[in-house]
Amino acid sequence: MKRSPILLILIALIACRPGHEGKIMTVNGPVSPAEMGITLTHEHVLVDFIGADSISYDRWNRDEAAKTILPYLLEAKKAGTVTFVECTPAYIGRDPVLLKMLSDESGLKILTNTGYYGASDNKFIPDHAWKESPDELSARWINEWEKGIEGTKVKPGFIKIGVMNGDLSNLHRNLITAAARTHLATGMVIASHTGPAAAAFAQIGVLCGEGVSPEAFIWVHAQSEKNMTSHVMAARCGAWVSFDGIGDDNTDQYVRMITNMKENNCLDHVLLSHDAGWYRPAKPDQSEYRGYTALFGKLIPALKKEGFSDAQINQLIVENPAKAFTIKTRRLE
Numbered sequence: 001m002k003r004s005p006i007l008l009i010l011i012a013l014i015a016c017r018p019g020h021e022g023k024i025m026t027v028n029g030p031v032s033p034a035e036m037g038i039t040l041t042h043e044h045v046l047v048d049f050i051g052a053d054s055i056s057y058d059r060w061n062r063d064e065a066a067k068t069i070l071p072y073l074l075e076a077k078k079a080g081t082v083t084f085v086e087c088t089p090a091y092i093g094r095d096p097v098l099l100k101m102l103s104d105e106s107g108l109k110i111l112t113n114t115g116y117y118g119a120s121d122n123k124f125i126p127d128h129a130w131k132e133s134p135d136e137l138s139a140r141w142i143n144e145w146e147k148g149i150e151g152t153k154v155k156p157g158f159i160k161i162g163v164m165n166g167d168l169s170n171l172h173r174n175l176i177t178a179a180a181r182t183h184l185a186t187g188m189v190i191a192s193h194t195g196p197a198a199a200a201f202a203q204i205g206v207l208c209g210e211g212v213s214p215e216a217f218i219w220v221h222a223q224s225e226k227n228m229t230s231h232v233m234a235a236r237c238g239a240w241v242s243f244d245g246i247g248d249d250n251t252d253q254y255v256r257m258i259t260n261m262k263e264n265n266c267l268d269h270v271l272l273s274h275d276a277g278w279y280r281p282a283k284p285d286q287s288e289y290r291g292y293t294a295l296f297g298k299l300i301p302a303l304k305k306e307g308f309s310d311a312q313i314n315q316l317i318v319e320n321p322a323k324a325f326t327i328k329t330r331r332l333e
């Protein structure tokens with residue numbers, strides 16, 4: 001699939017002018033990678049599963065949502081978190097105004113995203129995405145990077161897409177193609193809700209076809225793939241492998257997966273997080289909201305018991321996230 005002349009010109013213009021290469025883009029603007037500190041790389045605050053055809057900011061009150069969410073963010077901060085990567089995409093509850101409020105009130109550095117989420121039977125795909133080419137989709141996402149999200153000054157810090165398991169549909173192939181072209185124009189890393197390995201490697205193949213290195217790709221929910229050899233293969237080709245469902249009751253599983261990566265010299269491509277939070281506007285009772293501290297209270301002590309050094313743990317929760325989310329164009333060599 002050829003890129004349009006307009007998009008090629010846009011990419012060239014962006015590449016030629018000063019940007020934020022080498023920075024991390026938060027909802028409050030760029031910071032240096034050295035400022036990220038301990039980072040949770042895949043979390044949520046507010047999500048709304050009503051669907052792309054019905055979602056609206058009118059469905060929630062930001063002040064009320066913040067009252068519920070803020071104590072959990074402060075708890076994560078007290079545990080050591082400095083940076084919080086918020087992965088809710090557009091049309092599922094991404095709210096740049098709320099995220100800036102929460103960042104200002106908590107003191108956490110928060111990242112948000114651009115892109116569309118095609119998993120869950122495409123329920124969260126807007127109508128125009130069914131009709132538009134990868135170039136047209138990419139132009140929308142580049143516009144958010146250049147001008148801010150929905151009239152705000154908040155810019156995305158990464159690209160978030162989602163695909164279904166198995167073979168890529170035409171729509172989902174368009175999403176990863178658009179993400180590749182957006183990456184080349186902006187340097188934002190691509191985090192894709194994926195799960196099992198087949199779809200991960202299919203997306204890596206599309207990226208390579210677009211001239212994008214697998215180093216620009218985060219395999220989200222890689223813990224869903226039970227064959228740990230696939231984790232190693234993805235890391236060895238350069239992709240980031242995200243084990244992001246950490247909870248209070250699955251520590252042993254995560255220790256096994258992370259130990260496997262350590263034994264195969266792939267620890268430098270692992271990202272860790274909880275996939276927690278989930279304030280839901282449709283539910284008056286937010287008692288199911290899940291916090292962000294199992295990494296600190298459960299997993300890190302278990303890793304130390306297995307012989308992981310402080311330096312190795314620092315690599316997992318400080319060094320790797322800083323490298324993954326740094327704005328940098330990663331071209332296939």
